[in-house]
Amino acid sequence: MTALPEAYASPIHLPFNRACLEEQFTLRTPQPDPGGPGYGVLLRDSKMFVVKERDKFELPHAEWSDVQALYLGYWQGQPCRLVELGDDDQVPDELEMFSLLDEQPLLPIDLLSLGGLSRMILHWQNRSRYCGYCGGPTAWLAGDWGRGCQSCRAHAYPAIHPCAIVLVTRPGEVLLTRKPAWAPNRYSLVAGFQEFGESLEEAAIREIAEETGVIADNIRYVGSQCWPFPSQVMVGFVADFVSGEIRIDTQELADARWFPVDALPQLPPKRSIARYILDTTLSLL
Numbered sequence: 001m002t003a004l005p006e007a008y009a010s011p012i013h014l015p016f017n018r019a020c021l022e023e024q025f026t027l028r029t030p031q032p033d034p035g036g037p038g039y040g041v042l043l044r045d046s047k048m049f050v051v052k053e054r055d056k057f058e059l060p061h062a063e064w065s066d067v068q069a070l071y072l073g074y075w076q077g078q079p080c081r082l083v084e085l086g087d088d089d090q091v092p093d094e095l096e097m098f099s100l101l102d103e104q105p106l107l108p109i110d111l112l113s114l115g116g117l118s119r120m121i122l123h124w125q126n127r128s129r130y131c132g133y134c135g136g137p138t139a140w141l142a143g144d145w146g147r148g149c150q151s152c153r154a155h156a157y158p159a160i161h162p163c164a165i166v167l168v169t170r171p172g173e174v175l176l177t178r179k180p181a182w183a184p185n186r187y188s189l190v191a192g193f194q195e196f197g198e199s200l201e202e203a204a205i206r207e208i209a210e211e212t213g214v215i216a217d218n219i220r221y222v223g224s225q226c227w228p229f230p231s232q233v234m235v236g237f238v239a240d241f242v243s244g245e246i247r248i249d250t251q252e253l254a255d256a257r258w259f260p261v262d263a264l265p266q267l268p269p270k271r272s273i274a275r276y277i278l279d280t281t282l283s284l285l
Contacts, residue, residue: 004270005109011222011225014271014272014276015109016117017113017226020109020110020112021110021117024076025075028071028072029140030070030071033079036063037078039081040062040083044085044089046099048097050107050111057111059075060092060094060095068084069082072118075114100115100119100228100229116226120160124145124159128147134151136149141155162232162235163227163232163235164203166204166208166219166238168214168238169285170258172261173261173285174258174259174285175258176257177189179252188274189274190204191234200237201237211248211256212249213244213246213247216241218239218240221236223236223277224236234274236274236276236277261285
């Protein structure tokens, strides 16, 4: 059972993308905080704490004046703040914990996506407390999500890491790969980070060759998905097989093989752009 839809109108509407929040949430910058009570996004790593009553999920509402809370913007017309919880922090009994990484998430798509956005911001905050140039402490820049060094005055801005993910096809078959940590019958697409001087299309073609030994071309863009674990944007493509026998990079993969479109293994969950690419491509093969 999951709270997510069976299908998405476009990749923009995949979980963790901002479009999932457009009717509920308005992102602002952390300074200035307007003050007063409001909603809280409570995170412990990839776990989110919410109020659940029967089938209804709500963010907790409080003053938040007695904790370190980072102002995010407005949720349902009221101030919304991010609170990071440590392992030993007490959580009110009325709150229930849900993982943002659940393959079949119970959280509705708007809360799931807000949790993901908040996790990206938290990742940025925790890794930018000190200047990368001189080591001095940093603070939020006014009206911005950047951080400014209080010693050398250097500025730093959020680092979001682009990653290409690509489905390789040939008539009646798709190339799928399996990571060593995955279940034996679980497969997904070739994926990897963009390197210096590459376009994302070049990154996709290189990753295919490096991980599987296969040469591909005619690469086509499908869509993208924010992936807040910890701070990626997954950029999806489809490409055509050209040549080559499968020779896997054993440092990256446990297996790679061609699957007939009518005999597929366990596929990625529907919350991912990998599954979106598969679902929108398989019917065309």
